[in-house]
Amino acid sequence: xxxxxxxxxxxxxxxxxxxxxxxxxxxxxxxxxxxxxxxxxxxxxxxxxxxxxxxxxxxxxxxxxxxxxxxxxxxxxxxxxxxxxxxxxxxxxxxxxxxxxxxxxxxxxxxxxxxxxxxxxxxxxxxxxxxxxxxxxxxxxxxxxxxxxxxxxxxxxxxxxxxxxxxxxxxxxxxxxxxxxxxxxxxxxxxxxxxxxxxxxxxxxxxxxxxxxxxxxxxxxxxxxxxxxxxxxxxxxxxxxxxxxxxxxxxxxxxxxxxxxxxxxxxxxxxxxxxxxxxxxxxxxxxxxxxxxxxxxxxxxxxxxxxxxxxxxxxxxxxxxxxxxxxxxxxxxxxxxxxxxxxxxx
Amino acid sequence: xxxxxxxxxxxxxxxxxxxxxxxxxxxxxxxxxxxxxxxxxxxxxxxxxxxxxxxxxxxxxxxxxxxxxxxxxxxxxxxxxxxxxxxxxxxxxxxxxxxxxxxxxxxxxxxxxxxxxxxxxxxxxxxxxxxxxxxxxxxxxxxxxxxxxxxxxxxxxxxxxxxxxxxxxxxxxxxxxxxxxxxxxxxxxxxxxxxxxxxxxxxxxxxxxxxxxxxxxxxxxxxxxxxxxxxxxxxxxxxxxxxxxxxxxxxxxxxxxxxxxxxxxxxxxxxxxxxxxxxxxxxxxxxxxxxxxxxxxxxxxxxxxxxxxxxxxxxxxxxxxxxxxxxxxxxxxxxxxxxxxxxxxx
Numbered sequence: 001x002x003x004x005x006x007x008x009x010x011x012x013x014x015x016x017x018x019x020x021x022x023x024x025x026x027x028x029x030x031x032x033x034x035x036x037x038x039x040x041x042x043x044x045x046x047x048x049x050x051x052x053x054x055x056x057x058x059x060x061x062x063x064x065x066x067x068x069x070x071x072x073x074x075x076x077x078x079x080x081x082x083x084x085x086x087x088x089x090x091x092x093x094x095x096x097x098x099x100x101x102x103x104x105x106x107x108x109x110x111x112x113x114x115x116x117x118x119x120x121x122x123x124x125x126x127x128x129x130x131x132x133x134x135x136x137x138x139x140x141x142x143x144x145x146x147x148x149x150x151x152x153x154x155x156x157x158x159x160x161x162x163x164x165x166x167x168x169x170x171x172x173x174x175x176x177x178x179x180x181x182x183x184x185x186x187x188x189x190x191x192x193x194x195x196x197x198x199x200x201x202x203x204x205x206x207x208x209x210x211x212x213x214x215x216x217x218x219x220x221x222x223x224x225x226x227x228x229x230x231x232x233x234x235x236x237x238x239x240x241x242x243x244x245x246x247x248x249x250x251x252x253x254x255x256x257x258x259x260x261x262x263x264x265x266x267x268x269x270x271x272x273x274x275x276x277x278x279x280x281x282x283x284x285x286x287x288x289x290x291x292x293x294x295x296x297x298x299x300x301x302x303x304x305x306x307x308x309x310x311x312x313x314x315x316x317x318x319x320x321x322x323x324x325x326x327x328x329x330x331x332x333x334x335x336x337x338x339x340x341x342x343x344x345x346x
Numbered sequence: 347x348x349x350x351x352x353x354x355x356x357x358x359x360x361x362x363x364x365x366x367x368x369x370x371x372x373x374x375x376x377x378x379x380x381x382x383x384x385x386x387x388x389x390x391x392x393x394x395x396x397x398x399x400x401x402x403x404x405x406x407x408x409x410x411x412x413x414x415x416x417x418x419x420x421x422x423x424x425x426x427x428x429x430x431x432x433x434x435x436x437x438x439x440x441x442x443x444x445x446x447x448x449x450x451x452x453x454x455x456x457x458x459x460x461x462x463x464x465x466x467x468x469x470x471x472x473x474x475x476x477x478x479x480x481x482x483x484x485x486x487x488x489x490x491x492x493x494x495x496x497x498x499x500x501x502x503x504x505x506x507x508x509x510x511x512x513x514x515x516x517x518x519x520x521x522x523x524x525x526x527x528x529x530x531x532x533x534x535x536x537x538x539x540x541x542x543x544x545x546x547x548x549x550x551x552x553x554x555x556x557x558x559x560x561x562x563x564x565x566x567x568x569x570x571x572x573x574x575x576x577x578x579x580x581x582x583x584x585x586x587x588x589x590x591x592x593x594x595x596x597x598x599x600x601x602x603x604x605x606x607x608x609x610x611x612x613x614x615x616x617x618x619x620x621x622x623x624x625x626x627x628x629x630x631x632x633x634x635x636x637x638x639x640x641x642x643x644x645x646x647x648x649x650x651x652x653x654x655x656x657x658x659x660x661x662x663x664x665x666x667x668x669x670x671x672x673x674x675x676x677x678x679x680x681x682x683x684x685x686x687x688x689x690x691x692x
Contacts, residue, residue, distance in 0.1 A: 109531075136593075137593050137596065137597065148530070150530070150537065150538035150539075151538050151539055182582065184494070184496070184577070184578055184581040184582070184585075185455075191496065191578070192496035192497050192578045193496075193497055215581075215585050216581070216582040216583075216584075216585035216586035216589060217585035217586065217588055217589035218589065219586060219589060219590075220586070220589045220590045220592075220593035220594075221589065221593060231530070232530055232537070232538045232541075232579070233578070233579060233582055235530040235562070236528065236530070236562040236579055236582060236583060237562075237582060237586060238562075239530075239561050239562035239563035240562035240563065240565060240566070240583060240586055240587070240590075241586070241590060242563055243562060243563035243564065243565060243566045243567065244565075244566045244586075244587060244590050244591065244594075245590065245594060246566075247482075247483050247566035247567060248566075248590075248591060248594045248595075248626070249594075250483065251483065251622055251623065251625075251626050252598060252619065252622070252623070254622055255615070255618050255619040255620075255621065255622030255623065256615050256618065256619060258618045258621070258622065259617075259618045261614050261615075261617075261618070262614060262615040262617070262618035262619065264611075264614055265610075265611040265612060265613065265614025265615030265616070266611060266615050267611065268607050268608060268610055268611025268614070269601070269602050269607075269608040269611030269612050269615060270611070271605075271607075271608070272601050272602065272604045272605045272607070272608035273598065273601040273602060273608065274601075275601065275604070276597055276598070276600055276601030276604065277597065277598070277601065279597075280594070280597050
């Protein structure tokens with residue numbers, strides 16, 4: 001008997017909800033048989049949208065969640081007060097093991113707070129990091145942490161490195177993923193206090209393939225597979241990445257459209273150009289997992305279209321099949337034991 | 347009588363030394379009469395290069411500096427030991443008021459250390475920030491600080507904001523420059539401890555036009571004129587900016603060259619494309635000033651060509667003519683007095 005992965009999907013989150021979210025769910029269950037989706041949102045709205053599609057009805061269930069958390073709402077308050085929102089209802093389903101994962105394109109802040117307070121951390125995990133995939137010249141890298149927990153400590157970054165490494169190896173199929181820490185120079189003695197204190201912990205960790213520091217300049221070149229940093233820096237990298245890519249593509253488009261001659265050239269070059277730019281786009285890999293939780297929470301872009309939603313659902317299947325949380329539990333316990341052994345001088 | 351700005355120029359620093367550096371100096375003195383350049387470097391090498399050009403000989407002086415600081419050398423040690431290097435000799439000339447400014451494309455670390463230890467800080471300035479200009483969709487912004495002094499305190503960032511504001515207003519001609527602090531969300535309560543503590547200081551400062559937080563995504567869109575952050579974050583932004591721009595232009599070129607059809611299109615579109623991409627290039631504004639010193643030190647890109655060198659020399663003229671250091675001294679003293687008045691309850 002085939003095992004089914006059960007995914008709760010926030011039907012109300014993101015700029016293109018509910019249409020693209022619902023379409024993403026329908027596409028997923030039509031393309032694969034090992035998935036069951038729970039569309040969490042305002043029942044009538046979701047059902048109206050679902051009626052536009054044909055699909056196996058036993059594979060999609062609508063779960064009513066009359067409240068909606070807005071993007072601008074203070075996250076802690078929103079999670080506490082809106083018990084009937086799609087985010088709280090979906091996360092409670094993960095907590096109660098009614099589903100394996102929850103996917104949302106909604107408020108990052110609410111997802112991060114909900115992940116920690118409702119779903120809860122794996123025993124031994126100090127902080128759950130948000131780890132988006134970013135595109136590079138040679139493929140993609142995992143940027144860990146881009147969450148909201150700033151002012152991290154060295155032991156947090158060590159756990160991020162271990163979890164990120166497991167994710168890249170198991171889900172992305174990268175053998176012995178190269179782990180690097182974001183720094184402002186290649187030498188070990190460079191960097192701020194956090195980086196200098198974390199560096200030796202990463203060097204000593206046997207569970208990862210630590211390759212040293214990475215300067216931000218090398219990130220787009222694919223200089224490492226797992227890029228470790230604290231959340232403030234991670235956020236800056238992620239958002240600058242998105243903003244600068246959009247700006248440069250805009251500037252180039254403007255250039256291509258500026259003269260008659262260049263317009264003709266652009267028309268000829270466009271199909272090939274679109275193809276290469278598409279390769280520099282990480283949405284095919286799904287959303288950003290929030291790692292280290294008792295279950296899986298995936299944050300997709302606010303602007304997610306159906307294809308990113310579908311890929312995020314597949315990501316949940318891989319996460320469950322590869323038993324990522326089981327491996328995290330083993331390695332984190334190992335790390336703790338290692339620490340104790342060191343302490344005893346064994 | 348016209349006043350002359352005297353600039354010491356590191357003839358040995360950067361990837362294109364001495365040829366492009368010497369050319370930059372010659373171009374500067376040929377185009378403007380109010381400049382005198384002191385080319386600091388290995389005398390025979392510099393003189394051989396100079397011999398290839400014709401220029402008014404009383405406007406360029408060669409100053410011998412037999413030692414060279416390599417890019418990979420530990421900065422503190424290099425500055426301490428290599429007293430006859432171009433960086434140490436040039437900075438001593440600023441210190442002794444033999445020149446108004448020193449320009450170098452050499453080791454950033456050595457320039458930052460030398461600036462602080464040889465040239466010295468303006469009385470009251472706690473840290474001299476390195477403030478490169480970065481290109482944006484709408485023009486350019488000043489990113490302050492990108493130096494090597496990490497783990498900054500709120501009062502440092504406040505001084506960066508004041509100095510950056512003066513620079514943008516006086517040198518770049520931006521009226522009431524919009525000052526923003528790099529943050530991971532737009533709300534005041536967001537961010538790490540440093541940002542949360544700095545925010546109210548910036549709000550209270552009457553000398554600047556503080557507009558609040560800026561997310562990294564908005565930087566390339568030109569969301570602020572003066573972008574304040576501590577050096578680790580500034581370094582990440584600057585280097586990711588450079589790395590990602592190079593990667594994206596590379597990816598786009600690859601796309602344009604991938605099919606016969608796209609190659610023809612590219613040939614037609616190229617002139618217009620080059621023109622718009624050139625606008626997205628900050629080298630026309632010169633190098634990055636190290637602000638708050640008793641004199642001026644300018645760091646140009648390691649890959650600087652003659653045009654950036656020439657523009658950096660002009661930047662030194664503007665810096666002196668606009669009396670930037672005089673204004674900094676006034677404002678910093680004002681800030682200190684304000685603090686004292688507050689303390690006395692006046």
